Amino acid sequence: MSDYFRKNIAALAGYVPGEQPRDNKIIKLNTNENPYPPSPQVIAALRKASNRSLRLYPEPLAESLRVVAANVYGVRPENILAGNGSDEILSIIMRSFVGPEDRVAFPVPTYSLYDTLVDIQQGERITVDYPADFAVPETLASQNAALTFLCNPNSPSGTLVSLQDVERLARAVAGILVVDEAYVDFAESEGASTLPLIRHLGNLIVLRTFSKSFSLAGMRIGLAFASEEIISGMMKVKDSYNLNRLSLVAATAALSDMPWMARNIRRIQRSRKVLSAGLRKMGFYVYPSHANFVMARKKEQNLKDVYERLKSKKILVRYFDIPGLQDSLRITVGRPQEVQALLKEMKALGNHPMA
Numbered sequence: 001m002s003d004y005f006r007k008n009i010a011a012l013a014g015y016v017p018g019e020q021p022r023d024n025k026i027i028k029l030n031t032n033e034n035p036y037p038p039s040p041q042v043i044a045a046l047r048k049a050s051n052r053s054l055r056l057y058p059e060p061l062a063e064s065l066r067v068v069a070a071n072v073y074g075v076r077p078e079n080i081l082a083g084n085g086s087d088e089i090l091s092i093i094m095r096s097f098v099g100p101e102d103r104v105a106f107p108v109p110t111y112s113l114y115d116t117l118v119d120i121q122q123g124e125r126i127t128v129d130y131p132a133d134f135a136v137p138e139t140l141a142s143q144n145a146a147l148t149f150l151c152n153p154n155s156p157s158g159t160l161v162s163l164q165d166v167e168r169l170a171r172a173v174a175g176i177l178v179v180d181e182a183y184v185d186f187a188e189s190e191g192a193s194t195l196p197l198i199r200h201l202g203n204l205i206v207l208r209t210f211s212k213s214f215s216l217a218g219m220r221i222g223l224a225f226a227s228e229e230i231i232s233g234m235m236k237v238k239d240s241y242n243l244n245r246l247s248l249v250a251a252t253a254a255l256s257d258m259p260w261m262a263r264n265i266r267r268i269q270r271s272r273k274v275l276s277a278g279l280r281k282m283g284f285y286v287y288p289s290h291a292n293f294v295m296a297r298k299k300e301q302n303l304k305d306v307y308e309r310l311k312s313k314k315i316l317v318r319y320f321d322i323p324g325l326q327d328s329l330r331i332t333v334g335r336p337q338e339v340q341a342l343l344k345e346m347k348a349l350g351n352h353p354m355a
């Protein structure tokens with residue numbers, strides 16, 4: 001494996017070389033995958049579609065998927081673009097709206113890919129620190145940015161800002177507001193999504209992924225919702241066949257079995273409560289999470305050792321070796337038994353303080 005891969009691509013994807021879950025004993029709580037499998041309807045549809053038709057190209061504009069998604073989300077197919085994961089859509093957005101020196105603003109800490117993509121486009125990165133409670137920073141709207149990103153719920157904090165605050169931000173920014181809702185299905189209460197606002201706000205793009213709530217990270221499917229004008233512009237930028245035939249089939253089948261997804265969300269929400277309570281009992285500050293992960297903080301204590309020691313016990317969590325986050329761990333909500341195993345190990349570490 002090349003050094004370049006190790007240092008750059010692997011870090012970006014949260015991939016730990018040599019530590020993929022080939023070994024069943026690894027408890028993988030570092031990249032916010034769903035611990036439950038996708039709907040049986042998805043598996044059946046994939047089996048059925050794995051046939052001679054794979055010699056044909058997929059639908060270039062994902063028309064069938066967009067029709068089904070439009071129905072589920074109460075918009076028109078013209079308001080939707082399908083991408084190879086929401087990461088690809090983020091890249092399409094960046095290529096559509098940002099040229100050299102264009103300003104791109106986002107609050108930090110947040111999803112690290114925004115940073116990387118601005119660099120690739122040679123845009124000007126404007127970061128605004130989140131306040132302690134992870135509310136929308138007051139100065140975010142006034143940055144005169146071509147693009148503003150808001151991850152809601154945010155990663156790594158798991159915190160959610162209200163619909164009213166997002167709407168206020170969308171109305172106040174100079175350019176486009178992208179709301180990355182990768183985790184919104186896990187929000188504590190329904191109605192957290194900004195998606196219905198695309199009808200009234202011509203500068204709003206809302207992103208969803210099938211990687212988290214639909215348990216389909218391996219299939220790479222994301223959706224962007226926006227005005228017809230924005231979507232048609234982004235269509236010109238995307239690759240011709242950006243989603244393969246099987247991903248299109250999987251996404252369509254997943255949308256046809258919403259109760260499966262809703263059931264898994266309820267299970268994860270229950271485990272999230274157990275995980276958060278267990279960590280708080282150990283003296284961590286745990287941010288109120290609306291995602292399938294929690295951020296646990298021990299103010300001004302570097303948690304690298306905790307991360308390393310968990311890793312040595314085959315439990316992978318996310319440690320960010322960057323200033324301001326070294327006292328935090330981001331932990332994906334796993335199955336109940338995985339949550340228990342993690343809590344048990346962390347408790348054991350607490351009883352044997354680190355050198």
Ligand SMILES: Cc1ncc(COP(=O)(O)O)c(C=O)c1O
Binds near residue numbers: 084220
């Ligand atoms: C905030 C956020 N946006 C987007 C993504 C990418 O999702 P996808 O798997 O659809 O590319 C992730 C993945 O972890 C994420 O955390």
